[in-house]
Amino acid sequence: MRLIKPRRRSRPARVRRGLRSSLGWLLALAAVLVPLYFVFRVKLTATPEVALKAGTELLGGKKVLAIVGHPDDLEWYVGGTLRRLSSAGADVQVVVATRGEKGPNRTRVADLPGTRVREQLAAAKINGYARVRFLGLPDRASAKDPRFLPDVQTVYNEVRPDAVLIFDPELPSLPYLHVDHQGAARVTLAFWRTLGAGRPPVYLFQSRRPDVAVDISGVIATKERALAQHVTQNGGSGAGMRGLFGGRAVGVSYAEYFRVLR
Numbered sequence: 001m002r003l004i005k006p007r008r009r010s011r012p013a014r015v016r017r018g019l020r021s022s023l024g025w026l027l028a029l030a031a032v033l034v035p036l037y038f039v040f041r042v043k044l045t046a047t048p049e050v051a052l053k054a055g056t057e058l059l060g061g062k063k064v065l066a067i068v069g070h071p072d073d074l075e076w077y078v079g080g081t082l083r084r085l086s087s088a089g090a091d092v093q094v095v096v097a098t099r100g101e102k103g104p105n106r107t108r109v110a111d112l113p114g115t116r117v118r119e120q121l122a123a124a125k126i127n128g129y130a131r132v133r134f135l136g137l138p139d140r141a142s143a144k145d146p147r148f149l150p151d152v153q154t155v156y157n158e159v160r161p162d163a164v165l166i167f168d169p170e171l172p173s174l175p176y177l178h179v180d181h182q183g184a185a186r187v188t189l190a191f192w193r194t195l196g197a198g199r200p201p202v203y204l205f206q207s208r209r210p211d212v213a214v215d216i217s218g219v220i221a222t223k224e225r226a227l228a229q230h231v232t233q234n235g236g237s238g239a240g241m242r243g244l245f246g247g248r249a250v251g252v253s254y255a256e257y258f259r260v261l262r
């Protein structure tokens with residue numbers, strides 16, 4: 001009896017099938033990523049002139065309070081603005097909710113939270129912060145910790161700032177979101193909304209709809225040096241930051257952007 005060998009698909013047919021399947025995956029991926037791109041892309045909602053003018057107004061602050069989740073957040077996102085503020089004579093007060101014990105430990109130090117506190121203090125010296133308050137709340141759980149809101153209220157009432165800087169919890173931009181960033185900012189923003197007339201403007205950073213731009217071209221090297229103090233996080237280099245703070249949208253070399261609420 002003659003065995004009939006099953007017909008093998010020709011190689012070109014299998015290749016075509018593979019290509020069709022890859023194309024299907026690519027289309028599916030694009031169907032997810034393209035809308036995400038349009039939702040999350042950063043779009044300046046003011047003209048460059050208006051945004052830079054609002055940035056100059058922010059730089060006129062006399063007492064500024066910035067609240068973040070971890071050591072290194074300030075230097076990453078608003079280090080240039082804070083440096084410019086302290087150079088202009090502002091009283092820059094900052095709150096760091098956690099000691100960042102769940103962050104990377106690239107240099108394998110024995111005491112990560114203690115080391116991160118020291119790194120933050122070294123960066124604070126470079127950037128001229130008048131005071132750093134560590135709330136010591138648990139990393140990745142600061143926002144839901146019942147101590148967070150009363151601590152923020154106490155600090156706010158002590159400092160009485162004329163500008164508040166926090167992450168944008170409502171319209172954050174990519175690439176990096178964290179519960180201690182947007183979560184803590186959400187609690188702080190809800191508190192700010194309870195303040196009555198005369199409350200200071202709140203400047204939201206890492207926002208995808210900024211309308212304020214601070215030209216940090218003149219302090220970019222200092223911002224990089226302050227960020228580099230967080231050796232456990234970046235191995236002692238802040239160079240990767242520059243690419244995320246280009247100022248082309250407002251016609252300068254480097255800028256930090258905010259969405260202001262009044």
Ligand SMILES: [Zn+2]
Pocket residue numbers: 069070072073178181
């Ligand atoms: Zn962080």
